[in-house]
Amino acid sequence: MSEYIMEVNDLKTHFHTKTGVVKAVDGVNFKVKKGEILGIVGESGCGKSVTSQSIMRLVGSKSSEHVSGEVRYHGEDLLLKTEREMEKIRGKDISMVFQDPMTSLNPAYNVGTQIAEMPEIHEKKPKKAAWKRAVEMLTKVGIPSSEKRAHQYPHQYSGGMRQRGVIAMSLACDPDLIIADEPTTALDVTIQAQVLDLLRKLRDDTGTAIMMITHDLGVVAELCDRVAVMYAGKIVEEGTIEDIFDRPKHPYTKGLLNSVPRPGRRERLQPIEGQPPNLQNLPQGCRFQDRCPFVMDKCLAQQPELLPAESEQHTVACWLEEEGQPDGDRGTRKNRQPEEAL
Amino acid sequence: MISYIIKRLLISIPVLFGISILAFFLVRLVPGDTVTAMLGNNYTPERAEALRAKYGLDESVLTQYVLWLKNVLQGDFGYSHFTNTPVLQAILIRLPITIELAVLSVVIAVILAIPLGTISALKRNSKFDYGASFAGMLGISIPNFWLGTLMILFFSLYAGWFPSGGFVGLYESVWGNLRSMILPAIALGTAVGAVAMRMTRSSMLEVTNQDYIKMARAKGVSKRRMIMRHALKNALVPVVTVLGIQTGYLLGGSVVVEQIFGLPGVGQLSLQAITNRDYALLQGTILFIASAFVIINLIVDIIYGFLDPQIRY
Amino acid sequence: MSDIWYQFKKNKIALFGLFMTTAFIIAAIVAPLLAPYDPYKMSGAESLAGPSMAHWLGTDQFGRDIWSRIIYGTRISLKVGIISVGISLVVGTLIGVVAAYYGKWVDSVLSRLTDVMFSFPDILLALVIMAILGPSLTNLMIAIGIVYTPIFARIARGAVLTIKNALFIEAAKSMGISNVKIMWKHILPNSLAPLIVQVTLSLAFAILAEAALSFLGLGASPDTPSWGIMLSEGKNWMEQAWWIAVFPGIAITLAVFSFNVMGDGLRDALDPKLKNESS
Numbered sequence: 001m002s003e004y005i006m007e008v009n010d011l012k013t014h015f016h017t018k019t020g021v022v023k024a025v026d027g028v029n030f031k032v033k034k035g036e037i038l039g040i041v042g043e044s045g046c047g048k049s050v051t052s053q054s055i056m057r058l059v060g061s062k063s064s065e066h067v068s069g070e071v072r073y074h075g076e077d078l079l080l081k082t083e084r085e086m087e088k089i090r091g092k093d094i095s096m097v098f099q100d101p102m103t104s105l106n107p108a109y110n111v112g113t114q115i116a117e118m119p120e121i122h123e124k125k126p127k128k129a130a131w132k133r134a135v136e137m138l139t140k141v142g143i144p145s146s147e148k149r150a151h152q153y154p155h156q157y158s159g160g161m162r163q164r165g166v167i168a169m170s171l172a173c174d175p176d177l178i179i180a181d182e183p184t185t186a187l188d189v190t191i192q193a194q195v196l197d198l199l200r201k202l203r204d205d206t207g208t209a210i211m212m213i214t215h216d217l218g219v220v221a222e223l224c225d226r227v228a229v230m231y232a233g234k235i236v237e238e239g240t241i242e243d244i245f246d247r248p249k250h251p252y253t254k255g256l257l258n259s260v261p262r263p264g265r266r267e268r269l270q271p272i273e274g275q276p277p278n279l280q281n282l283p284q285g286c287r288f289q290d291r292c293p294f295v296m297d298k299c300l301a302q303q304p305e306l307l308p309a310e311s312e313q314h315t316v317a318c319w320l321e322e323e324g325q326p327d328g329d330r331g332t333r334k335n336r337q338p339e340e341a342l
Numbered sequence: 343m344i345s346y347i348i349k350r351l352l353i354s355i356p357v358l359f360g361i362s363i364l365a366f367f368l369v370r371l372v373p374g375d376t377v378t379a380m381l382g383n384n385y386t387p388e389r390a391e392a393l394r395a396k397y398g399l400d401e402s403v404l405t406q407y408v409l410w411l412k413n414v415l416q417g418d419f420g421y422s423h424f425t426n427t428p429v430l431q432a433i434l435i436r437l438p439i440t441i442e443l444a445v446l447s448v449v450i451a452v453i454l455a456i457p458l459g460t461i462s463a464l465k466r467n468s469k470f471d472y473g474a475s476f477a478g479m480l481g482i483s484i485p486n487f488w489l490g491t492l493m494i495l496f497f498s499l500y501a502g503w504f505p506s507g508g509f510v511g512l513y514e515s516v517w518g519n520l521r522s523m524i525l526p527a528i529a530l531g532t533a534v535g536a537v538a539m540r541m542t543r544s545s546m547l548e549v550t551n552q553d554y555i556k557m558a559r560a561k562g563v564s565k566r567r568m569i570m571r572h573a574l575k576n577a578l579v580p581v582v583t584v585l586g587i588q589t590g591y592l593l594g595g596s597v598v599v600e601q602i603f604g605l606p607g608v609g610q611l612s613l614q615a616i617t618n619r620d621y622a623l624l625q626g627t628i629l630f631i632a633s634a635f636v637i638i639n640l641i642v643d644i645i646y647g648f649l650d651p652q653i654r655y
Numbered sequence: 656m657s658d659i660w661y662q663f664k665k666n667k668i669a670l671f672g673l674f675m676t677t678a679f680i681i682a683a684i685v686a687p688l689l690a691p692y693d694p695y696k697m698s699g700a701e702s703l704a705g706p707s708m709a710h711w712l713g714t715d716q717f718g719r720d721i722w723s724r725i726i727y728g729t730r731i732s733l734k735v736g737i738i739s740v741g742i743s744l745v746v747g748t749l750i751g752v753v754a755a756y757y758g759k760w761v762d763s764v765l766s767r768l769t770d771v772m773f774s775f776p777d778i779l780l781a782l783v784i785m786a787i788l789g790p791s792l793t794n795l796m797i798a799i800g801i802v803y804t805p806i807f808a809r810i811a812r813g814a815v816l817t818i819k820n821a822l823f824i825e826a827a828k829s830m831g832i833s834n835v836k837i838m839w840k841h842i843l844p845n846s847l848a849p850l851i852v853q854v855t856l857s858l859a860f861a862i863l864a865e866a867a868l869s870f871l872g873l874g875a876s877p878d879t880p881s882w883g884i885m886l887s888e889g890k891n892w893m894e895q896a897w898w899i900a901v902f903p904g905i906a907i908t909l910a911v912f913s914f915n916v917m918g919d920g921l922r923d924a925l926d927p928k929l930k931n932e933s934s
Contacts, residue, residue, distance in 0.1 A: 058559055083565075091562030098560075103553035107652060108575040118561060153651040169561065360771035371787040476668070479919070483912035485863055487870050488904035491890050495901075499894055594776025598867055602890070612779065613871065616786045628783065632774045 005176050005209060006032040006055075011069035013047070013054045020280040024050040026233035027069075029306060032177060035207040037200070039224035039241075041214060041256070043276060047233040048213045052179045056096060057086050074176075092122040095170035099182040101162035105154035111165045112138070112150025118172035137168035141198060160191035164198065171202060179211045184219060196223050217260050221245060226313075229253050232276050232287040235306060239314035249309050249316040251292045286319070294320055343647060350643050354636050361636070362414070365628040366407050374619040380423040397421075414629070420622030424614060429626035433608060437630075439509060440596055440607035442519075446527035447592055448585065451535030456581070459542025460569065466547065474539065481536025486595050490529035490602040497525060507604035526603040530595050534588040541584045545577040552576075579650045586642030590635040662924035669920020675913035683729040690723035694880040703896045713898035715888060721898060724880035725906050731881045732910060735796050735865040736858045742800025744854060747807025752846075754808065755815035756834065766812070769805035777802050777860075778867055785873040792875045799864050803857050810853055814846030848925040855918035859911045866907050882907045 013025040025047040032038050040048045053059045057078060060067035071078040078089065090096075098104040106114055115134035119125040125133065131150070138146035141164040154162055163183060170178050180199065184192040200223055203210055212224055220227055221241065228238040229252065237250040248254045255272035274291040277283055283290070286299040298319045306317040377393045378385060394400045397420075398409055413420065419429035462474045498506035504525050510518035549555065550573055558572040596609035604610075612627035614620075663669055682689055692710075698718030706713045712721040754765040772780070781798045788794035818824065827837050868874040869883030877884060882903040889900030 056560055058556065087562045087564055089562070090560055096557070096560035098553055098557060100553060104557040106554040106558070106572055106576070108650065110651075117563070121564075121567070122562060155652045166557070356767060357770050357774060360767060361774055364771055364775070368783050368787065372783070373787070373789065479668075479912060479916055480908070483859065483863075483915050484908045485866055485870075485904065485911070487867060488886060488900075488907060491886065491893070491900050492904065494890075495893050495897055590774070590776055592776075594778035594780075597776075597778055597782065598871060601871065613782070616782060616873075624783070624786075628775070628779065631776060631779055635774045635776065 003033050004031040005034050005074060007070070007072040008051075008055065009070040009072070011051065011054060011071060012067070013050050013059060014066045016064045016066065017280075022279045023233050023282060024279055025054060026282070028230070028233070028235055030228050030235060030238060032209050032211060033226075034176070035203065035209050036225045037203060037210045037212055037223055039212045039214060039220040039227040040230055041217060041220055041227060042230035044215055045276060045279075046230045047279075048215075048230050049181055051230070052096070052181050052211065052213055056090060056094065056179065057081070057083075088122070091118055091170075091175070092173045093175055094177045094179065095173070095175045097163070097166050097170050097178060097180040097183045100186045101159055101166050102186065104166055105157075105162055107154055110151050110153050111157065115150070115165070115169045115172050118169060122173045133172060134168075137172050138165070140171070140202075141165070141168040142194075143168070159187055160194060163187060163191075163195055167195070167198065167202070171206070171208070174206065175208060177209045177211060179213070181213045182215070183212075185214070185216070192219075193222075199223065217256060229256065232282065233279060234287060234317065236288065236318070237316045238306070239311075239316075243311075243314040247310065247314070249314070249321060250288075250318045251294055251320070252288050255291070286317075296320075346647055347644055350640055354640055357636055358633060361632045362411055362629060363407070365625050365632065366410055367403075369621050369625045369628065370403060370406075372616075372619065372621070372624070376423070376619060376621045379619045410625070419626040419629075422615075422620055422623040422626075424618040424620040424623055425611075429622050432611065432623060433626055433630055436606055436608050436611050438512075439605055440593075440600070440609060442512070442523060443526055443530060443596055443600070443605065443607060444589065444592055446523055447531030447534060448589060450527055450531040451538055451588075452585070455535045455538035456542050456574075456578075459539040459581075460546050460574065460577075462539070462543045463546035463550065464569070471543075474543075478536045478539050478543075481532045481539075484532065486529045486533060487598045487602055489532055490526065490599055493525045493529060494602070507602075509605050522603075522605075526599050526605060529602070530592055530599045533595070534585070534592055537588050538581055538585055541581045542577065545580045546573060549573045549577040575649060579646065582642055582645055582649060586639045589638045593631050593635060659924045663920050666920040666923060668916050669923075672913040672915070672917030672920060675909065676917055679729050679733060679910055679913065682726055683733045686726050686730055690720070690726040692720035692723040694719065694724040694727040695878065696720075703892065703899075705896070706898055712902045713896065715885070715896070715899050716892050721885070721902055724885060725882070725903060727880040728882045728885065728903065728906065729910075731792070731875065731879065732862045732865060732907075735792070735799065736861040739796045739799035739861045739865075740803065740854055740857045742797065743803040743807050743857060744850070746800070747804040748811040748846075748850065750804070751808040751811025751813075752815055755812040755819060762812075765808065769808050772802075772805040777864065781864055781868055782871070782873060785868060790873055790876070792879070795865060795868060795874045798868070799861050802864070803860060806853060806857065807850065810849050811846055814849055818846075852918055852922045852925060855914055855921055859914035859918065862907065862914070863911050 008028060008030050011025055011028045012023070015022040015024060028047070028051055030038070030040075040051065042048050050059060054067050055071050055078065057067075059065050060079075061083075067079060069079065073089070073094070078086065081089070105111065112131060112134045115137055116127070116130035119130040119133045120127065135146050135150050138150055143149050143161060143164055149157075149161075154165070157165060163186075167183070183199070184195050187195060196219060199210060199212075202208065210223075212219065214220060224241055226238070226240050227244045228235045229244065229250065230236070231252050237244065237248065237253045239247075244253060245257065248257055252272070255270070258267075258270040259272055261269060272291055277287055277290065283300075284303075285301050286292070286295075286304055289295050289299045292299065296319060302319075304317045304319050304321075306315045307321065308314065309316045309321050377390045377397075377399065380393065381389055391400075398406055401409070410420070417430060419433070421427075422429045422432050425432040458474050462471045465471050493504075494506045497503050504521055508522060510522045512519045555568060555573055558568045563572065593609070596607060597613055598609070599605070600607045600610040601613055608627055608630060612624065612631065615624035615627055663673075696719060698714070701710070701714050701718035702716050704710055704714045704718070710720050710722065712725065714720055715724075750765055750769075754762040781802045784798035784801055785794060788798060824837065832840075865874060865881065866883030866886065869879075869881045870887040872887065874883060875881050877888075885903040886900060886907075889896070889898075889903065893900050
């Protein structure tokens with residue numbers, strides 16, 4: 001048994017539309033270790049949500065959706081499974097938490113019933129036992145007087161409580177992996193912290209791996225063990241949290257880090273200029289070429305591969321690695337004015 | 343839930359009161375004189391006077407309304423000279439037929455509408471969807487009296503499968519009763535079914551786009567269970583509302599359909615009340631039908647409360 | 656406007672509706688050119704004749720040509736439809752706008768009244784009004800007009816309420832523009848889209864109601880070439896002559912269908928939210 005529960009190889013998800021092919025995910029590789037929290041970070045529209053839905057096979061059923069590559073889960077390729085087989089895996093082995101807790105619970109059923117449905121369909125539990133499990137799960141995610149709360153409907157819950165409910169649901173069958181797609185984005189900051197705490201605590205208790213999809217580097221810093229940075233349908237850098245935050249290699253990663261405030265640093269924020277490329281009309285060569293301060297001729301001609309830098313687990317897809325690092329520390333930009341400190 | 347039902351009931355009271363006013367005064371505007379019609383060939387001015395006094399027709403209209411309403415609230419709807427029975431009795435004898443017709447129509451409509459609308463939504467823009475949309479539009483457009491006539495022509499006169507009219511009581515023969523009711527119920531239910539189908543389709547389309555349906559799939563719910571359990575209950579909320587409103591139209595349609603198929607129901611009775619200038623009977627039937635509409639919508643509101651937990655207050 | 660047409664045009668069946676309604680309107684205008692016979696002319700020798708070269712759709716029990724009567728029937732149906740919907744539109748919109756604009760007790764009274772009227776099945780209410788007014792084509796138009804008034808009142812009220820508190824109305828008020836002027840210049844144009852759709856759909860209802868009431872013998876006088884009257888006569892002769900009962904029914908269904916699909920297409924074209932959903 002390998003230490004990885006999931007290996008994603010060359011995953012591509014292309015949408016065929018009237019106006020052309022949208023390459024939302026275009027050759028993504030990453031691995032998830034047992035019990036780890038892997039962050040997938042990127043701007044909105046970079047393909048991180050589509051990646052997660054492709055893994056779960058929630059996209060790919062329509063004729064306009066083309067998913068290729070490999071998603072090896074305990075060695076078996078999920079993309080080759082039948083829909084029936086996928087139904088058994090979804091929720092039981094791999095479960096999901098979506099962004100908006102306001103809409104991801106069904107308004108027509110009480111929360112307990114919705115959680116109890118998981119053991120009912122996956123473990124063939126009788127109604128009573130399933131309900132008992134639902135109440136236990138609610139207690140576990142920190143919902144007070146869970147017996148009573150289980151009987152209530154989603155509209156009677158606050159936003160944070162709903163997301164706890166969704167998390168309880170995703171945990172109900174003790175999955176190996178939870179894919180959390182921006183689970184805190186729609187919540188207030190204080191509630192966000194509580195939900196992140198909860199996720200970490202649940203991982204520590206149950207050993208469930210979590211794939212945390214987010215655009216928020218703060219969330220990553222708080223929660224993740226490893227991080228993959230995604231840009232325009234590709235992963236551009238991957239490494240441990242220390243690798244990424246302390247020794248970023250890719251200019252995009254550096255740019256991302258410079259565009260969020262960090263405690264202890266008193267420099268002015270430096271947003272990345274320009275827009276991500278149109279996924280229907282991607283440039284030849286590196287996808288970050290238009291926005292990269294260190295762009296070279298090679299970048300325009302050929303796409304860089306994701307290769308190890310420094311250590312085996314810290315990989316980066318940038319020609320600078322071959323050519324040697326540019327001068328200056330991280331975040332060096334053409335328009336930087338070093339004297340300008342607050 | 344109880345307080346919700348009581349609240350709905352209280353809202354209905356002024357509407358029912360308004361209905362009684364409209365039913366009474368509209369009928370009083372109908373030209374022609376009941377007393378003259380009642381006496382027929384035996385008409386003399388003295389007898390007419392006596393009858394007017396007996397029924398309080400010599401009082402002012404307002405007094406008559408108050409008197410009528412007081413009696414109605416005590417279950418006395420007056421006397422129908424056309425049927426020669428008390429109005430309430432005349433209505434109650436015919437009511438089961440209309441209720442059976444209405445229930446059968448709605449059942450047929452729902453049985454067809456919900457599966458067809460659901461499949462249309464799931465196979466959106468397919469040939470099936472286009473076919474169903476076309477059939478739905480046709481169902482709304484085809485007049486029930488013509489559909490009834492056509493069915494009599496084909497299924498009764500040519501094929502001889504069904505009687506072309508008349509009514510067989512449920513207690514005489516269950517099979518005979520069904521045979522006499524099925525064509526009228528189809529004629530009446532087609533439009534209701536068509537409207538409900540269109541509503542099911544659009545409502546289903548909206549629901550299947552919701553996050554909780556994506557969530558259900560991510561939970562590993564089978565497609566069948568996703569539709570039957572997760573989508574349909576939410577999609578049915580607006581369909582039930584539409585069905586309630588349609589049932590009102592259905593009561594109006596029963597006037598026409600009962601006439602074509604010779605079914606002695608309340609609809610036909612109201613038509614007879616008009617042609618025979620039977621005030622008391624007409625007031626009674628109108629009051630009954632309009633109140634039935636209000637009550638049906640009250641029931642719909644309550645069903646709504648069960649389907650959509652957010653409604654409860 | 657061109658955008659609305661562009662949206663409408665994409666919907667093939669709505670386009671068919673537009674084409675057919677135009678055809679019906681033209682047929683009504685040039686009826687004498689299209690009808691080979693006088694629709695009232697009886698001919699004992701030719702009674703109950705089946706469809707033939709001489710009488711395309713056959714004749715009725717009095718030997719009157721059915722095709723000619725159907726063509727002339729278009730005039731009756733459209734006239735009843737347009738005038739009765741005109742009555743509902745004017746009266747209903749007025750009631751709705753007044754109720755919404757003045758609010759308070761005016762709104763309560765008018766809204767309760769429409770609620771009560773809604774509780775009467777449309778056909779039954781029309782029947783009673785016809786009983787009061789007596790059978791004639793004019794009265795039929797008035798009766799149908801009254802019956803569909805509450806729908807327009809409700810739509811107009813709803814539309815006005817949603818924009819009444821909009822900023823641009825506040826702005827107009829603060830500039831001292833009079834109430835009537837505000838209603839006419841600002842509120843009505845904004846309520847137009849739902850009203851236009853309702854007009855089209857109501858035309859379908861009105862044609863249907865005219866036929867139903869005439870079918871029951873409470874509409875126009877019995878010799879009038881109204882589709883509903885033709886049907887009710889045809890029903891009595893169905894065993895000998897199916898064509899009398901079948902062809903007028905096709906005419907009614909086609910006319911109602913055309914207005915309905917056109918109304919549907921208009922709604923989709925006028926409502927940008929629905930438009931995106933269906934694309």
